[in-house]
Amino acid sequence: MELKGIGVGSKAVVGDVFRLETSEAVAEHQKTSHTPGEETSVLATAIATTAATIRSETASSDPTTIEIMDALLIILEDPELQQMAKPHLEAGFDAPTALFKALDEFAELMGDDEDFKSRVGDLRGIATRISSWVRGIAQGPSIPQEGRWIIVADDLTPLETSQFGPSVVGVVTELGGPTSHTAIICRALSLPAVVSAKGAMALEQGSSVLVDPVGNRVLPDSDLSQATQSISFIPHADTPLITVRANIGGLEDAKKASATSARGVGLFRTEVLYLAQASEPSIEQQTSAYTEVLKAAPAGKIIIRTIDAGSDKPVPFLKLGNEENPALGVRGFRLNTKHGGFVISQLKAIAAAINATGRDVGVMAPMVSSVEEVRTFAALCAEAGIQSVGIMIETPAIISLMPDLAGLVNFVSIGTNDLSQYLFAADRMHPELGGFSNPWQPGLLRNVSQVVTHAKALGIPVGVCGESAANPLLAIVFAGLGVESVSAAPSAVDSVSEALRAVGAQKASEAATLALRASTAEDAEASVRSLFEGD
Amino acid sequence: MGQQVVRAITVMDPIGLHARPVGQIVTLVRESGMTVTLRRPDGLEASAVSALKMLAMRVKVGESLEIVIDAEDSEATTALGASIEALINQV
Numbered sequence: 001m002e003l004k005g006i007g008v009g010s011k012a013v014v015g016d017v018f019r020l021e022t023s024e025a026v027a028e029h030q031k032t033s034h035t036p037g038e039e040t041s042v043l044a045t046a047i048a049t050t051a052a053t054i055r056s057e058t059a060s061s062d063p064t065t066i067e068i069m070d071a072l073l074i075i076l077e078d079p080e081l082q083q084m085a086k087p088h089l090e091a092g093f094d095a096p097t098a099l100f101k102a103l104d105e106f107a108e109l110m111g112d113d114e115d116f117k118s119r120v121g122d123l124r125g126i127a128t129r130i131s132s133w134v135r136g137i138a139q140g141p142s143i144p145q146e147g148r149w150i151i152v153a154d155d156l157t158p159l160e161t162s163q164f165g166p167s168v169v170g171v172v173t174e175l176g177g178p179t180s181h182t183a184i185i186c187r188a189l190s191l192p193a194v195v196s197a198k199g200a201m202a203l204e205q206g207s208s209v210l211v212d213p214v215g216n217r218v219l220p221d222s223d224l225s226q227a228t229q230s231i232s233f234i235p236h237a238d239t240p241l242i243t244v245r246a247n248i249g250g251l252e253d254a255k256k257a258s259a260t261s262a263r264g265v266g267l268f269r270t271e272v273l274y275l276a277q278a279s280e281p282s283i284e285q286q287t288s289a290y291t292e293v294l295k296a297a298p299a300g301k302i303i304i305r306t307i308d309a310g311s312d313k314p315v316p317f318l319k320l321g322n323e324e325n326p327a328l329g330v331r332g333f334r335l336n337t338k339h340g341g342f343v344i345s346q347l348k349a350i351a352a353a354i355n356a357t358g359r360d361v362g363v364m365a366p367m368v369s370s371v372e373e374v375r376t377f378a379a380l381c382a383e384a385g386i387q388s389v390g391i392m393i394e395t396p397a398i399i400s401l402m403p404d405l406a407g408l409v410n411f412v413s414i415g416t417n418d419l420s421q422y423l424f425a426a427d428r429m430h431p432e433l434g435g436f437s438n439p440w441q442p443g444l445l446r447n448v449s450q451v452v453t454h455a456k457a458l459g460i461p462v463g464v465c466g467e468s469a470a471n472p473l474l475a476i477v478f479a480g481l482g483v484e485s486v487s488a489a490p491s492a493v494d495s496v497s498e499a500l501r502a503v504g505a506q507k508a509s510e511a512a513t514l515a516l517r518a519s520t521a522e523d524a525e526a527s528v529r530s531l532f533e534g535d
Numbered sequence: 536m537g538q539q540v541v542r543a544i545t546v547m548d549p550i551g552l553h554a555r556p557v558g559q560i561v562t563l564v565r566e567s568g569m570t571v572t573l574r575r576p577d578g579l580e581a582s583a584v585s586a587l588k589m590l591a592m593r594v595k596v597g598e599s600l601e602i603v604i605d606a607e608d609s610e611a612t613t614a615l616g617a618s619i620e621a622l623i624n625q626v
Contacts (some may be wrong), residue, residue, distance in 0.1 A: 078561075346581065
């Protein structure tokens with residue numbers, strides 16, 4: 001039976017299912033007939049032995065992985081943890097149960113600590129190995145070095161992905177989305193993957209499957225000839241149907257973008273310049289940083305986004321504190337209320353860099369949701385001497401307010417990742433909500449169309465700078481919807497550009513109509529794909 | 536109580552005092568053989584050989600922290616204090 005999911009990568013692969021799962025007997029709570037004293041020494045020995053095994057397994061990994069694994073092992077080796085386990089041992093539980101309970105208690109103590117939350121899965125993973133050693137249950141997660149394996153799991157943790165060797169050729173997960181840890185790692189390792197594939201854990205161990213990321217599916221007993229082909233576009237025009245720009249975060253990206261066919265920069269994420277700064281840089285320091293980037297950026301218009309930080313993306317000198325709901329908190333342009341001085345210094349530095357380089361630059365604000373915010377931003381830009389002013393379209397509220405923005409902004413740019421998060425009320429990083437981040441969701445595309453309609457009435461251009469524009473088919477859909485420019489990571493610029501040189505306005509408009517008509521993400525993608533498969 | 540060397544620092548790491556530097560501090564302090572405590576302005580403190588206790592202090596970016604070494608001021612304590620500070624602020 002075919003499984004549907006969200007594909008990562010463009011190459012299909014065939015391999016044998018290797019299911020990573022924890023035997024329930026390893027994780028369950030058990031009482032023991034041994035004395036607490038006996039179990040205490042069992043626990044100490046089990047932790048020491050397992051830690052030594054894991055240290056030797058990861059010895060040849062990259063330095064970052066080694067440091068993180070070492071930190072996790074040091075936490076588990078901490079005598080304090082064994083102290084926390086003691087009451088449970090005295091209550092008659094065996095060593096692994098007491099360890100699980102102590103870890104749960106500690107996790108509760110750490111509450112919403114983001115760093116710790118991201119590590120707790122790995123800590124439990126190591127505790128599970130300790131448990132299987134104590135209980136003598138054969139340990140699952142040891143991927144054979146020989147063979148061609150498709151790793152199948154609920155979701156993957158860094159501990160698990162760090163064990164991937166050359167015998168791992170693909171990945172299928174039951175949970176996760178296009179921006180989850182698993183998807184990011186698979187992209188980085190060029191491993192074909194299908195995430196958010198419901199029913200994956202029912203795949204039979206050792207059976208042969210085809211991982212077909214382009215088709216967003218997993219097929220049992222199939223060969224590569226059944227894989228969905230990525231559409232190859234044959235360019236016939238010299239210039240793309242709409243402008244293709246690059247997304248950059250700093251000087252290195254700007255240089256990379258210049259080596260592509262990008263016409264300018266659609267999104268310069270300026271927070272990257274500040275994330276590592278302990279104190280606020282002077283206007284002069286900022287100006288020279290912006291000047292360098294503007295000089296190196298590809299020819300064409302450059303759109304700079306002012307700082308987009310928040311408690312989930314903190315900048316040390318802004319002291320943003322902790323928030324219950326970082327995605328719904330003080331972030332993006334909302335920082336202006338408390339840190340207005342910094343926003344002004346950023347705009348002054350950008351204006352100085354524009355003067356120094358003579359580049360055509362637009363400046364936009366992230367995360368605005370009211371007309372007042374847009375007015376404030378436009379006034380700040382005017383004061384700094386910035387001519388071309390824009391905003392990001394990332395909240396549902398600002399879409400309906402667009403008719404009121406006449407004379408305030410010169411352009412808008414849609415950030416599809418955050419717009420999805422706020423339209424669907426679905427955390428981008430939530431493992432079980434990955435499907436909502438699918439950029440083919442009609443709930444998103446119909447809003448993009450609405451933005452274009454409002455922008456046409458205002459007579460201003462619309463760009464799309466979210467992850468979605470890196471997908472050539474979606475870039476065509478955006479062109480057909482009336483978007484004037486798309487921008488993508490430097491590595492994706494050329495493939496998007498090629499696709500947009502291969503289609504005319506008529507075909508793009510047909511694609512947009514099909515995508516808007518669909519009721520589900522799956523139908524939207526399938527109908528647009530079939531329009532181009534015949535070519 | 537014997538002599539103490541106190542080094543006051545501000546945590547610069549965007550994610551505060553987190554698992555990776557804490558692990559490195561435990562290793563460093565164990566090797567040094569000295570008694571080291573991390574202390575927050577509110578008086579809450581943790582032994583620098585307990586990863587769990589240091590993490591449980593939940594020190595965030597921008598917060599002050601004191602590195603307290605139970606020893607007479609010497610080149611060795613200055614170097615150890617500086618190394619711990621460098622591990623906390625790897626930014």
